Amino acid sequence: MKFLRIGICSLAVFAVLAHGAVEDWSRAVLVVGSTLLFLVWAVYVYFREEEKFILSPLLLPLFALALVVLGQWMFHSTASAYNTRMELLLLLAYLLLLFLAVQAFRSLEDWRTFAWFIFFFGFVICTFGILQHLTFNGKLYWFREMRYGGIPFGPYVNRNHFAGFAELIIPMALVPMALGKVRRERWFVVGLFAIMPIVALIMSASRGGIIAFGVQLILLALWMVLRRTGGKQLLAGGAILLVTLLMVSWLGVTKTLNRFSSLQSLESSEAKRASMRRDTWRIFLDHPWSGTGLGTLQTVFPKYETNYDGKIVNHAHNDYLEVLAETGVLGGVCCAWFLAILFMEGWKRLRSADGSFTAILHFSALVACVGFLIHSFADFNFHIPANALLFFLMAHLATVEIPKMAQSTVPSSQHRYRRRNH
Numbered sequence: 001m002k003f004l005r006i007g008i009c010s011l012a013v014f015a016v017l018a019h020g021a022v023e024d025w026s027r028a029v030l031v032v033g034s035t036l037l038f039l040v041w042a043v044y045v046y047f048r049e050e051e052k053f054i055l056s057p058l059l060l061p062l063f064a065l066a067l068v069v070l071g072q073w074m075f076h077s078t079a080s081a082y083n084t085r086m087e088l089l090l091l092l093a094y095l096l097l098l099f100l101a102v103q104a105f106r107s108l109e110d111w112r113t114f115a116w117f118i119f120f121f122g123f124v125i126c127t128f129g130i131l132q133h134l135t136f137n138g139k140l141y142w143f144r145e146m147r148y149g150g151i152p153f154g155p156y157v158n159r160n161h162f163a164g165f166a167e168l169i170i171p172m173a174l175v176p177m178a179l180g181k182v183r184r185e186r187w188f189v190v191g192l193f194a195i196m197p198i199v200a201l202i203m204s205a206s207r208g209g210i211i212a213f214g215v216q217l218i219l220l221a222l223w224m225v226l227r228r229t230g231g232k233q234l235l236a237g238g239a240i241l242l243v244t245l246l247m248v249s250w251l252g253v254t255k256t257l258n259r260f261s262s263l264q265s266l267e268s269s270e271a272k273r274a275s276m277r278r279d280t281w282r283i284f285l286d287h288p289w290s291g292t293g294l295g296t297l298q299t300v301f302p303k304y305e306t307n308y309d310g311k312i313v314n315h316a317h318n319d320y321l322e323v324l325a326e327t328g329v330l331g332g333v334c335c336a337w338f339l340a341i342l343f344m345e346g347w348k349r350l351r352s353a354d355g356s357f358t359a360i361l362h363f364s365a366l367v368a369c370v371g372f373l374i375h376s377f378a379d380f381n382f383h384i385p386a387n388a389l390l391f392f393l394m395a396h397l398a399t400v401e402i403p404k405m406a407q408s409t410v411p412s413s414q415h416r417y418r419r420r421n422h
Contacts, residue, residue: 001044003040005104005110007040008037008097011033011097012389012390014030015385016121016125016390017155019157020155020165020386020387022384027090030090030389031092031093034092034093035093038100053103054102055099055102056098056102056400058342058399059099059102061334061338061341062091062094062334062338064337065091065327066092068327068330069084069088069327070088071290072291072294073085077290078296079293079296079299080293080296083293083295083296083298084293087294088294090385091294094388094389097389097392098392101392101396106402107403108403111402114393115172118169118173119173119190119193122165122170122173122196123193123197125155125165126166126200126201129153129154130196132153132154133153133154133204140155141155153204159204160206160208160209160375160379160381161379161384162200162209163206163208163209163212163375164372164375164384165387166197166201167201167213167372167375168369168371168387168391170197170201170368171220171368173190173193173194173197174194174198176190177190177194179224179360191243208375208377212371216370219367271307273317275306275307276307276316276318277318278306279301279304279305279307280316280318281325283301284321284325284328287325287328288328291328295326297322298313298315315380316380317380318380319376320376322383323335323382339373345398346369349399350366362397365395365397365398368394369391369395372391
């Protein structure tokens with residue numbers, strides 16, 4: 001289903017370029033685009049009776065979370081019906097796009113194409129981010145004013161959100177290079193695709209992003225030790241990191257970061273973030289079962305704020321606490337269920353790994369997800385639609401059973417459905 005793969009990748013590109021799809025108009029495009037793709041796929045399946053569709057185990061907890069949020073909206077148990085409805089539509093868009101990705105990416109060749117898409121797209125965005133960073137004039141894309149301030153990097157208004165994007169794409173090129181699964185004639189190209197995102201991440205100076213990347217490197221190192229990787233692979237990984245450090249030094253990261261020193265006050269201090277986490281926990285304690293409604297933290301937070309500084313708090317800078325405050329235990333169980341499936345299925349794929357390129361794809365995606373989840377303890381990247389969409393695609397890649405032959409074989413561990421003849 002090539003049209004699905006093109007459509008999903010196009011929406012991902014749009015979301016990133018549209019500043020992460022955080023504005024109402026870009027979120028609407030994402031929601032409408034996912035709906036149109038689903039309708040086109042439904043018509044396609046209707047006229048092709050032999051076409052099968054499959055379900056990923058990741059879909060069920062997302063669907064359950066959508067039911068929880070739907071209940072909040074229908075039974076008026078939300079502090080803001082409008083905000084909850086908008087978040088529900090976005091959640092349904094993720095659900096549709098993940099479902100369509102399960103249908104679209106089935107063979108190893110499909111996932112190879114996706115990997116090259118991530119390589120090239122990540123390289124372009126990170127190169128643009130570095131260029132904009134070095135020539136920053138106070139405007140996004142050099143012409144769009146930032147009405148609400150920010151410390152931008154690339155198309156993202158907040159450098160921490162760019163770091164979330166970088167965490168998702170870095171392992172896709174770095175892991176195959178470090179584990180020796182790249183053909184010799186492609187070393188330079190894939191190495192460049194690995195180096196530029198790392199350089200961009202370091203230059204973004206996102207502390208949460210750099211810590212998450214450090215965890216990803218530790219996972220990669222542990223895997224290399226467990227798999228008893230040879231000296232050539234260790235040399236390749238070390239060479240990538242060395243070239244990265246040389247590029248960062250050559251670009252003069254210290255001097256360029258000083259250009260943004262005057263904007264540091266726009267970010268929340270550590271004391272403010274700590275108080276936000278405590279206050280968000282108090283919201284959860286007061287609404288333990290179903291929360292205050294998805295997307296309502298900004299509405300209810302002023303009542304609980306203990307460290308007022310005159311700024312609006314729209315997110316808790318901790319995705320886990322925020323989902324508990326907004327959806328309660330019910331939503332928290334759904335999210336824990338999703339993560340349990342992600343790691344259990346991901347580990348199952350790694351245990352059955354035979355050192356093939358398929359195993360490298362699984363491991364790359366799982367490392368990307370781990371880095372993103374680590375960063376979510378200190379930021380709110382799950383509330384950036386572009387990053388959330390890429391995370392769900394990586395989660396699917398980490399857990400899907402990829403047939404060794406490039407054919408439309410349906411994995412035995414997943415449910416099969418065939419449209420009934422009427």
